[in-house]
Amino acid sequence: MMSVLINVLGLLLITGIVWWFWLAGRKSPLQHYQESLVIQVKDGVYEPDRIEVPAGREITLSFQREDASPCAEYVVFSDLEISKQLPLNHITEVQLPKLEKREYPFTCQMKMYRGILVAS
Amino acid sequence: MSGQQQTFTLSGASCAGCVRKIESALKAVDGVDDARVNLAERTLTVTGSVSSPTCISAVESAGYGAKRAAADPRKQRELQRDKDRQHFRKLMWRSGLALALGIPLMLWGLITGEMSVNTSTQQLAWGCVGLITLAVMAFCGGHFFTGAWKAFRHHNANMDTLIAVGTGAAWLFSMAVVFFPHWLPESARHVYFEASAMIIGLINLGQALEVRARGRTSAAVEKLLELQDPTARVVSESGEVDVPLEEVQVGDQVRVRPGEKIPVDGQVLEGRSSVDESMLTGEPVPVKKAAGDNLSAGTLNKNGTLLFEAKKVGAETRLAQIIEMVQNAQSSRVPIARLADTISAIFVPTVMIIAIIAALVWFNWGPDPRAAHTLVVLTSVLIIACPCALGLATPMSVMVGVGKGAEHGVLVRNGKALQQASNLTTLVVDKTGTLTEGAPKLTDIETDGDVDELLTLLASLERHSEHPLAEAIVDAARDKELSLHEVEDFEAITAHGVRGKVDGRLVLLGNRKLMSREAIEPGDWQARAEDLAAMGRTAMYAAVDNQMAGVIAVADPIRKDAKDAVARLKNLGLKIEMLTGDNQATADAVAKQLGIESVHADLQPEDKEKIIGELQQKGIRVGMAGDGINDAPALARADVGFAIGAGTDVAIETADVTLMRSSLHGVADAIELSRATLRNIKQNLFGAFIYNTLGIPVAAGVLYPLTGMLLSPVIAGAAMAFSSVTVVSNANRLRLFKPSSAQEVRP
Numbered sequence A: 001m002m003s004v005l006i007n008v009l010g011l012l013l014i015t016g017i018v019w020w021f022w023l024a025g026r027k028s029p030l031q032h033y034q035e036s037l038v039i040q041v042k043d044g045v046y047e048p049d050r051i052e053v054p055a056g057r058e059i060t061l062s063f064q065r066e067d068a069s070p071c072a073e074y075v076v077f078s079d080l081e082i083s084k085q086l087p088l089n090h091i092t093e094v095q096l097p098k099l100e101k102r103e104y105p106f107t108c109q110m111k112m113y114r115g116i117l118v119a120s
Numbered sequence B: 001m002s003g004q005q006q007t008f009t010l011s012g013a014s015c016a017g018c019v020r021k022i023e024s025a026l027k028a029v030d031g032v033d034d035a036r037v038n039l040a041e042r043t044l045t046v047t048g049s050v051s052s053p054t055c056i057s058a059v060e061s062a063g064y065g066a067k068r069a070a071a072d073p074r075k076q077r078e079l080q081r082d083k084d085r086q087h088f089r090k091l092m093w094r095s096g097l098a099l100a101l102g103i104p105l106m107l108w109g110l111i112t113g114e115m116s117v118n119t120s121t122q123q124l125a126w127g128c129v130g131l132i133t134l135a136v137m138a139f140c141g142g143h144f145f146t147g148a149w150k151a152f153r154h155h156n157a158n159m160d161t162l163i164a165v166g167t168g169a170a171w172l173f174s175m176a177v178v179f180f181p182h183w184l185p186e187s188a189r190h191v192y193f194e195a196s197a198m199i200i201g202l203i204n205l206g207q208a209l210e211v212r213a214r215g216r217t218s219a220a221v222e223k224l225l226e227l228q229d230p231t232a233r234v235v236s237e238s239g240e241v242d243v244p245l246e247e248v249q250v251g252d253q254v255r256v257r258p259g260e261k262i263p264v265d266g267q268v269l270e271g272r273s274s275v276d277e278s279m280l281t282g283e284p285v286p287v288k289k290a291a292g293d294n295l296s297a298g299t300l301n302k303n304g305t306l307l308f309e310a311k312k313v314g315a316e317t318r319l320a321q322i323i324e325m326v327q328n329a330q331s332s333r334v335p336i337a338r339l340a341d342t343i344s345a346i347f348v349p350t351v352m353i354i355a356i357i358a359a360l361v362w363f364n365w366g367p368d369p370r371a372a373h374t375l376v377v378l379t380s381v382l383i384i385a386c387p388c389a390l391g392l393a394t395p396m397s398v399m400v401g402v403g404k405g406a407e408h409g410v411l412v413r414n415g416k417a418l419q420q421a422s423n424l425t426t427l428v429v430d431k432t433g434t435l436t437e438g439a440p441k442l443t444d445i446e447t448d449g450d451v452d453e454l455l456t457l458l459a460s461l462e463r464h465s466e467h468p469l470a471e472a473i474v475d476a477a478r479d480k481e482l483s484l485h486e487v488e489d490f491e492a493i494t495a496h497g498v499r500g501k502v503d504g505r506l507v508l509l510g511n512r513k514l515m516s517r518e519a520i521e522p523g524d525w526q527a528r529a530e531d532l533a534a535m536g537r538t539a540m541y542a543a544v545d546n547q548m549a550g551v552i553a554v555a556d557p558i559r560k561d562a563k564d565a566v567a568r569l570k571n572l573g574l575k576i577e578m579l580t581g582d583n584q585a586t587a588d589a590v591a592k593q594l595g596i597e598s599v600h601a602d603l604q605p606e607d608k609e610k611i612i613g614e615l616q617q618k619g620i621r622v623g624m625a626g627d628g629i630n631d632a633p634a635l636a637r638a639d640v641g642f643a644i645g646a647g648t649d650v651a652i653e654t655a656d657v658t659l660m661r662s663s664l665h666g667v668a669d670a671i672e673l674s675r676a677t678l679r680n681i682k683q684n685l686f687g688a689f690i691y692n693t694l695g696i697p698v699a700a701g702v703l704y705p706l707t708g709m710l711l712s713p714v715i716a717g718a719a720m721a722f723s724s725v726t727v728v729s730n731a732n733r734l735r736l737f738k739p740s741s742a743q744e745v746r747p
């Protein structure tokens, strides 16, 4: 009885992981970029992590890192070949070139912290 | 953390009313804790967590202008170091506390072997330990749990997730044993509080050591920052005063005494001295400076006093630009890092699934005590899989490698250039200014009569010529301190040479054609001239009063260290090709002396780029070394462009690699350094991969049939904590890099 329970629980957990981390869409609200925006790097995530930015314009994003975990140290825009070191407890500005209309992911160096820029 | 301070310089603010308007405009902005205007200095200081563009637009909407004031990099660095120290202490403190609980618990288990729960006394005692463990976990490792939870809500999983799930599972299982021991077979009534406490302690310890080791990776930039003294001695009508560096203005007259550092970039007005520029250029020999010469901030004045005019201050100085460039390059990406990226993207959820599968295998088919084994396998896999080392592997090496380059006068633009420089197969070198001095010199003067007399005549004549070679002859006469004479009827004959009357004698200087035009037989001199030409020199015939007087030769001398440098580069396995606008004979002669096999002569500037393109089409990875300005298109076209000896602002901004020292040795240094860095990165990546690819199966229990034991979660925690310390330490090993010297290369 007990062993069936444990096995079912394990399988449920695996299904849950696959569904939650891979299949379920990330539905955090789309934040609009206005003049500037401070993105908090805190507790393992970027906040906000979905940002609508204007295309065809150079913009500056600010990252405030309060997460001491080493992963959080760099923010990487791999499509734009940009990476920036984020000192702890500090606002770091990242200048982006003119963007085309599409989505640009930004991540930590291990792609565990994930955010997305929606250029429109 | 209540945010930070930012300073802006204001424009248009001139009255107390403006101050109020600006301050209240900013205080209305979200995230601003405080805003203060200093009217005298026209600055605005904002405290709070707000980005500078927001502040600037707030000032602008109030009707004024604001610009971000350049922060003093040294103060910033100091601040950062303080934060690092604080962070280190906090981590050590957390680690100490968690280990203070974990180690005695572990010893108790090892010595007495009594970690099982059978009686109600044991239930009570272990229940208390469980609560203490919970408190320690919350206090020392709370951030792992909040981080994991927040990431989870965002459908994200990170390092924190693994640690939190791992230690949490061990604790929950142990508490279940405490409360319901009879649910489990007797052999599995074992608690794992010590594992939770130890893992949290070890991971904090690992991170603390990592913070410390990382501090050292930026040593090179710190060294550069320390090159500047905090004050400068400014000379004005009222005397000499020491003023803080930030207050030195362009146009100020500054005095540096022997043994002092030059505070800002400038131009010498008075005095003579030799200046040690090795800290910027890597060039070991001090450079003589006199009126009109340029000085760079951060270099060391050796033996004389110099008075100079400040030309560039603050962030404009070459030193400041170098520092900025190094910092940018240090945080840039290396293409090889992509490999790690793809893996880590799906890493954490995959690991969680592997851990569950492994645990279920042990639960269903493993030997007794199955419940305990299941938990140990689950926890160990989760903890050991943490991929932090993988993520650190490349950035740490790049950080050290780029910094090390700066120490040797090699400025690498970014990680991509660093990687490409490591696998070049051909180096194309521009002759003039790179292999040769770039300024022609008189090399030979042969005559049957008096050498000085002929030189006097020729130099007097050439003083009127604008031909580049003329300067070499005039310089040679000046070096010998010969006094030159007046010239009458000077005539420059295009493509032939010059003629004129010196002291009443008709002097001719030019090529073969000039002599035949004037009907002068060159006789034996022709053979001499041809010999000289074969040596790559430009030979000219001299005639006085319609008689051959001799031949002279001018050449662009080969740089002293060019031969050694070429040998070093060949030793690195590079094929060297020379490019030049000079004629084939001259080019061949230079190439022969340097041991270069491949020569492209008679080139127009645009041909250089074309040649590089052709090489690239053959699949050759081409580096190009040139002196910056006229070679710009070729430098840009090459896989890696090395701008030599320029150190000019333009070159720093455009070249892939800028060499502060005017020597081809810099290219060899850069290539050796890039290879050393890439090797270091590969070691790190390999180490990190091996760690995870071996660590996970071991933690899952594949060695059990051999050893009869499972990997303890505590050991997994220790391995995880020190894997990133190992990577950072290995990167720090690059600090010992030394370029091979020319001597080592020569047989």
Ligand SMILES: [Cu+2]
Residues within 6 Å of the ligand: B159, B386, B387, B388, B389, B720
């Ligand atoms: Cu980790």
